[in-house]
Amino acid sequence: MLKASPRQRRDPRAPDLVHFRKSATIYSEGEPAPTWFVVEQGVVRTCRFYANGHRQLTGFRYAGDVFGYEDSIHVDCAEAVTDLVVRRYRKQPEGLEKQPETSAAASGALRNLLDNAYGAIALFGRRTAPERLAAFMLMTLDRLGKSHDVELPMCRTDIADYLGLTIHTVSRTLTQMSRERLIAIEGAHRCRIVDMPGLRALAGMDDE
Amino acid sequence: MLKASPRQRRDPRAPDLVHFRKSATIYSEGEPAPTWFVVEQGVVRTCRFYANGHRQLTGFRYAGDVFGYEDSIHVDCAEAVTDLVVRRYRKQPEGLEKQPETSAAASGALRNLLDNAYGAIALFGRRTAPERLAAFMLMTLDRLGKSHDVELPMCRTDIADYLGLTIHTVSRTLTQMSRERLIAIEGAHRCRIVDMPGLRALAGMDDE
DNA sequence: CGATTCGTTGACGAAGTTCAAGCTGCGTGG
């Protein structure tokens, strides 16, 4: 797992560029967390597995996002949604932990985690499947969209496990939304927003 | 957690003991957060309100728990579930913000917030109403229970808004669970766990 | 002792899951 730097070894904090194949595991829940990551290229999902076999996604990370900066062990596991390039940073040795810049990075990363978690909770707050999907599309547009075109790099199962639905309901609801001219589905991993006000209203982000 | 002396007021960081009536608002979402709190006696709920009018509880805080230590403004609002006594601490002025003990308190509080959020997400992971309620009972037993007796200080509406259900479903499911000899309901705010293995299995905390 | 708030219960319908089948796109091997 932990792989030392290929070439120079001067500064222990210099990041490595690390590649992962689609579906690869970057780290697992409960593992020690000596390093942390920034997405360079591609998409990461963080998730948890429950005793009943159910999988719950807790968030997606896109280019520029920090992930994996937990206290000492990872609170969830991280997997590559697409082929992936990340920068891997090593944490300070214990004695130097409290340097301002480090603790700033730490609390920033914690806030990022928290924002992700609250985002997920907010999604469950929007209760029906169309509401959740509308909110999800707008969230994803923010991160991966261009004007009205949304890229959906994750598979339907990921979306379902993020929103707490089944892939069937996700699929059905998407086609329903396209029938209602809210969106237009352009292949499984791309869609266009046709009626932005309608979608925002459905997501509960407008007056009501 | 971090505990300063109760009486004298030399040190601006000495905490006040503050009382709140049941249902009182301690702070609201979006307010500046110059102070933070530790529950002395009673129960606090933190929640968010969405544009569609829906309320989502993000956690309960019991005696000893920290809450309200957000970056600069509160990410959710805090209300008294019961009559309440809290210790109120003032944050450091900006210049002194980075003292080790303070930043330890801050990241501890963030972690607490994060744990609460992940707890909420985990509850949504358990999908059916009986599963959520079983998990909720066990969580609450951990904090407020004695052996097999669980205290439920919050009202049904709070439970419903925490679990993403309606009060009707909460009520129906509880009586259902008592019919099945998993629990015994002893008034609206107290219940006894009759079949612990069964309850744990239902919550998905056992083999299956 | 009403009035109000909170909790329970029943009937019903809408929404989502399950089960089952079929479709599409893509990579592999003949």
Place this chain on the structure above:
DNA sequence: CCACGCAGCTTGAACTTCGTCAACGAATCG
């Protein structure tokens, strides 16, 4: 270059669960 197989996506039908509407019971407080 096409046939085949596989994985991911869609769709239909039956069924289950939960939310809604409505009414009633219980506790609390003036």
